[in-house]
Amino acid sequence: MIAETVCSAVSAAGLGIAAITAYRRRFLTAARIAAYSLVPIGLVMTGVVEWLADTAFSPVAWAGFAVLGVSWLLFTTTRTVERRRGGTRKERKEARAAARRDAVAPAASEPSLGPGTRPTPRPASRPANTSRGEDDFSDIEAILKKHGI
Secondary structure: OOHHOOOOOOOOHHHHHHHHHHHHHOOHHHHHHHHHHHHHHHHHHOOOHHHHHHHHOOOOHHHHHHHHHHHHHHHHHHHHHHHHOOOOOOHHHHHHHHHOOOOOOOOOOOOOOOOOOOOOOOOOOOOOOOOOHHHHHHHHHHHHHOOOO
């Protein structure tokens, strides 16, 4: 009952300030103040204030919030552990079985792409140029030639 009275007084004071602001021809600011001042009375009219007052002074409600907190904590902990382990127990078991089956491939001695059929083309040699741009890329060209690219 006292919360509703306080909210009504706050709304009335806010609307008074909005009226004074509008009298000074600051209509946009007055409209914003009026909007803020109508929120407390709106909360009273919808019953949110009564619900909050009943919840704030109810030990059962606080115990319920504690139970919700514990359940949230358990949920996040199990999700974190599950992500670190790499999935559920069933998924880990299937992954281990697949690793044992695929330990050695049937044709492992032969390359998977097969033998090369065409030789790697060599880039045509460039005319000797000693500019600074060529010196910057000489190390990169040497590395590429080393790997046959």
